[in-house]
């Protein structure tokens with residue numbers, strides 16, 4: 296069974312730029328991808344990365360300069376087997392989450408993200424479906440499934456609904472993460488529990504974490 300993970304190589308996670316430098320965002324994005332790739336592979340899935348430019352990774356790479364939706368739909372329309380689409384910013388996804396999605400009897404299993412997005416989708420018949428990310432993509436995906444007569448399960452999981460888009464989202468990774476991305480985050484930031492909602496702020500506690508692949512600078516955009 297296949298999993299495809301879209302990955303924007305340059306200037307990833309730009310919405311975190313009020314807290315993290317471009318190098319830190321690049322490393323964090325790479326480590327989230329590393330944690331996710333490991334979980335998907337250990338769950339028995341064959342992982343393909345859909346990237347915006349050539350990229351070294353321990354997975355099949357498809358490079359497409361098309362927009363995210365066109366690139367994904369080009370992929371889906373030639374797949375004979377089920378496909379799981381996992382966004383590269385859902386680092387808490389677990390083996391159990393993957394197994395539960397694969398075991399669903401539904402034709403489309405959708406894990407929503409905060410704010411109307413879509414974090415993970417399991418698509419049993421990719422040729423009968425297409426994706427429409429951005430905006431309220433969760434609603435769009437439910438509608439596309441209905442328009443194509445496909446049954447839907449909305450997958451209810453803290454892990455898979457926790458996508459890391461904005462600085463406020465980092466607290467979930469900081470507190471609940473068990474992989475390298477969370478270790479790295481804890482090495483460069485700390486928790487501010489002084490008042491109101493807990494926040495991730497500058498100042499780290501743990502030692503540095505090594506990144507397995509090419510140096511971050513190579514892919515970092517200039518700010």
Ligand SMILES: Nc1nc2c(ncn2[C@@H]2O[C@H](COP(=O)(O)OP(=O)(O)OP(=O)(O)O)[C@@H](O)[C@H]2O)c(=O)[nH]1
Pocket residue numbers: 300301302303304306307308309310311345346347361362363366381382383384460
């Ligand atoms: N292949 C491909 N992947 C993309 C593209 N844009 C975003 N992605 C990936 O799609 C997923 C969801 O995108 P976002 O949550 O917006 O992530 P992002 O673009 O790194 O974050 P921002 O810069 O803050 O918008 C992430 O896995 C991104 O790496 C694109 O143009 N092509």
Ligand SMILES: C[C@H](OP(=O)(O)O)C(=O)O
Pocket residue numbers: 408410411412413414427428429430431432433458460
């Ligand atoms: C791609 C987009 O991600 P978001 O920016 O909403 O996390 C979506 O889920 O439709």
